Amino acid sequence: MKIALAQLNYHIGNFGQNSEKIIAHIEKAKEQGADLIVFSELAVTGYYPHDLLERKEFYERAEQTLQQIAQSCRGIAALVGGPSINPESRGKKLFNSAFFMNDGKIEHVVHKSLLPTYDVFDEYRHFEPNTHFSLIEYKGKKLAVTICEDLWDEQETQNEFGKEKLYKISPLRELAKLNPDLVINLSASPFSYNQEDSRKNILIKNALTYNLPIVYVNQVGAHTELIFDGGSFFLTADGKIPFEMNYFEEDFGIVDTDNPEKREQPKTGYIEKIYKALVLGIRDYFRKMGFKKATLGLSGGIDSALTLVLAVDALGRENVRVLLMPSKYSSDHSVQDAVALAKNMGVQYEIVPIQAMVDAFEAHLAPIFKNLPPDITEENIQARTRGVLVMALSNKFGNILLNTTNKSECAVGYGTLYGDMNGGLSVLGDVYKTDVFRLSRWINRNEEIIPWNTIVKPPSAELRPDQKDTDSLPEYDVLDQILFSYIELNQSPNEIIAKGFDEPTVLRVVRMVNNNEYKRFQAPPILRISSKAFGFGRRMPLVAKYS
Numbered sequence: 042m043k044i045a046l047a048q049l050n051y052h053i054g055n056f057g058q059n060s061e062k063i064i065a066h067i068e069k070a071k072e073q074g075a076d077l078i079v080f081s082e083l084a085v086t087g088y089y090p091h092d093l094l095e096r097k098e099f100y101e102r103a104e105q106t107l108q109q110i111a112q113s114c115r116g117i118a119a120l121v122g123g124p125s126i127n128p129e130s131r132g133k134k135l136f137n138s139a140f141f142m143n144d145g146k147i148e149h150v151v152h153k154s155l156l157p158t159y160d161v162f163d164e165y166r167h168f169e170p171n172t173h174f175s176l177i178e179y180k181g182k183k184l185a186v187t188i189c190e191d192l193w194d195e196q197e198t199q200n201e202f203g204k205e206k207l208y209k210i211s212p213l214r215e216l217a218k219l220n221p222d223l224v225i226n227l228s229a230s231p232f233s234y235n236q237e238d239s240r241k242n243i244l245i246k247n248a249l250t251y252n253l254p255i256v257y258v259n260q261v262g263a264h265t266e267l268i269f270d271g272g273s274f275f276l277t278a279d280g281k282i283p284f285e286m287n288y289f290e291e292d293f294g295i296v297d298t299d300n301p302e303k304r305e306q307p308k309t310g311y312i313e314k315i316y317k318a319l320v321l322g323i324r325d326y327f328r329k330m331g332f333k334k335a336t337l338g339l340s341g342g343i344d345s346a347l348t349l350v351l352a353v354d355a356l357g358r359e360n361v362r363v364l365l366m367p368s369k370y371s372s373d374h375s376v377q378d379a380v381a382l383a384k385n386m387g388v389q390y391e392i393v394p395i396q397a398m399v400d401a402f403e404a405h406l407a408p409i410f411k412n413l414p415p416d417i418t419e420e421n422i423q424a425r426t427r428g429v430l431v432m433a434l435s436n437k438f439g440n441i442l443l444n445t446t447n448k449s450e451c452a453v454g455y456g457t458l459y460g461d462m463n464g465g466l467s468v469l470g471d472v473y474k475t476d477v478f479r480l481s482r483w484i485n486r487n488e489e490i491i492p493w494n495t496i497v498k499p500p501s502a503e504l505r506p507d508q509k510d511t512d513s514l515p516e517y518d519v520l521d522q523i524l525f526s527y528i529e530l531n532q533s534p535n536e537i538i539a540k541g542f543d544e545p546t547v548l549r550v551v552r553m554v555n556n557n558e559y560k561r562f563q564a565p566p567i568l569r570i571s572s573k574a575f576g577f578g579r580r581m582p583l584v585a586k587y588s
Contacts, residue, residue: 176219340503346379458563
């Protein structure tokens with residue numbers, strides 16, 4: 042059977058645009074002789090619509106759009122993801138479904154069984170799980186149609202009692218009893234650099250276990266926090282992947298399941314993948330929100346430098362404007378590095394010294410502070426002065442402010458609310474500082490784009506004389522390992538200490554993470570590139586007492 046894989050970038054709730062894309066690719070597949078074309082999970086609505094699914098006009102519009110798409114399926118069949126109404130009075134109103142369209146109508150509707158409720162997912166809030174399994178017969182083939190996690194039932198999770206299965210039932214095991222010829226999976230699987238091979242390994246294991254070929258179609262694109270990397274593929278029954286599609290971009294291809302043409306993707310390291318994911322995240326956030334121009338404060342430090350390079354790649358140099366805001370503590374080298382980078386990137390920049398403004402704030406506050414010694418208050422005044430200036434530029438010219446705080450700083454609260462934590466989108470909020478360095482070196486792999494001094498100098502907020510980040514924090518190579526163990530691996534302080542880390546350091550870092558939930562609650566949305574980003578995927582109470 043010749044099956045077209047349509048790996049597309051959808052826009053949540055944009056039924057007109059989504060259906061135009063789907064119908065155009067149905068026509069393209071038909072012209073190229075495909076028997077069937079497969080789209081991704083919730084293609085018609087975009088993934089994930091959240092509580093828009095509770096609005097009657099939303100899911101009714103989805104139903105109307107699916108009927109319109111079905112009319113285009115003449116001489117070719119299609120599998121399109123979308124919500125469907127649950128006809129039963131019990132349970133949730135909707136199913137997460139795959140619609141099999143043929144001869145101008147919807148002939149079959151298959152519902153998702155395994156509804157994820159972990160990390161960023163909350164599908165059981167809106168959907169009823171499927172408990173009935175059947176095959177679709179088409180052109181002499183028996184098709185087992187599944188949706189995303191329905192093929193992830195072999196996942197294991199770790200808790201205090203040991204390993205357990207993430208899901209208690211196996212849709213593929215039930216479908217395999219019906220002797221299908223082929224498994225098709227409509228997916229919306231977001232990118233995660235530290236779990237990038239897990240989905241592929243799970244599907245390979247299933248293909249081998251059940252001796253079944255698998256067509257896997259993922260979507261691509263970003264919806265604020267979630268970034269989908271594509272990478273759709275055809276998997277043979279013996280666990281080989283002869284046909285794989287591009288990553289981080291729309292793609293289309295036709296695979297003959299009986300005689301697949303070889304199409305492989307080059308191997309790339311995780312740093313390059315993170316870079317591409319962040320660029321896609323910025324670009325889609327601006328495009329789908331109707332924004333065009335961005336701004337940020339360029340300090341001469343590595344975080345703002347990396348953010349600028351990513352922004353220019355995503356939006357074009359003509360759409361990025363930066364503000365340099367030195368104080369009396371800013372080194373000459375920092376200003377020079379910032380100017381050099383702005384010129385390298387070809388962006389518009391202005392220099393607005395902040396010392397007179399900071400002095401004015403301090404003078405007006407002096408009668409209230411009554412000659413109390415300087416402390417973090419004065420440091421925060423500097424950061425908030427900069428925040429006022431970049432937000433003023435954002436308001437006046439319509440440039441969306443990009444936040445430059447990295448995950449290490451965000452985790453331990455090393456940032457100023459209403460100052461350097463301002464922004465409409467957090468670009469690096471899921472990137473540890475050690476990976477910020479790796480990304481910057483990768484950018485400079487062929488030529489010096491980010492000034493090398495920015496990369497090699499000790500990190501500093503430059504808010505007091507000779508300040509270094511290590512005055513307040515452990516070295517980043519130690520800090521990031523502790524944070525990864527505590528946040529991504531969900532390990533206890535005792536487990537982290539048992540790995541050989543210094544006990545007082547671990548307890549101090551964990552205390553800083555726990556005490557700064559209130560700051561992260563007020564942070565801008567973060568582009569997710571790991572398995573556990575701050576935001577939707579990590580929901581902690583603000584007023585809890587942690588042991």
